[in-house]
Amino acid sequence: MDANGAGTGPARGPAPKNLRAVVDPVDRAILRVLAEDARTTNQSLAQQVGIAASTCLLRVRALRESGAIRGFHADVDPAALGLELQAMIAVRLAAHARGSMGPFVARIRRQPEVVDVYFVAGANDYLLHVAVPGTSDLRDFVAEHLSRDPDVALTETSLIFEHTRAVGRL
Structure with missing residues (x-):
């Protein structure tokens, strides 16, 4: 408690x-x-x-x-855990996978690299906030968990240089 x-x-x-x-x-x-x-x-x-x-x-x-x-x-800084690289990955699911959204989220949120999963409106279906030790780890995550997933049609990765939590937004 x-x-x-x-x-x-x-x-x-x-x-x-x-x-x-x-x-x-x-x-x-x-x-x-x-x-x-x-x-x-x-x-x-x-x-x-x-x-x-x-x-x-x-x-x-x-x-x-x-x-x-x-x-x-x-609110732990990922760098304190050796996760020096953060990224936002936009994910668009394939048309045939619209019924698989729940299972996709269940699979992806269990991955240790994933910090947050956002279901969004627009051209993409999800934004994934990920934190990894370095660029090769990010490449491996995208290749193994997204590019090989038959439900994923497209990904677009944006590196996060700095993140500051907003104050007083509620």
Whole structure:
């Protein structure tokens, strides 16, 4: 359990389709504070949003159960793990693979190089954020896990020179 009375894993169950209906202004304030620092204690969180600590704990639990809070994590610099090269890889699935989107995501998200998977609109279907030790590892990842996949029609790789997390966007 963390200081907010919740585990550190992802939330259980599917998120509701309309989170706005279950998130009021106090919940939004809680989410903003936790997005800035998920290690904030329940007491500090309650003070920052102007509610009792017991109420805050109940609200955080409800936000986890609703799927509004998907989990708590440490924002680790991949370079600290020896993963010096990051890239965004746009992936377009073949027309015959439109029914295989779920299995594709299930396969690709298990790869240790994959940091995040984004389902996107536009010419491509997915953006993969990957982190690897170097260029040969990136080449191997693309060749082994994307180019050889019969469901993948096209990939386009963009190197990430620097990543800075935005602050105060919630």
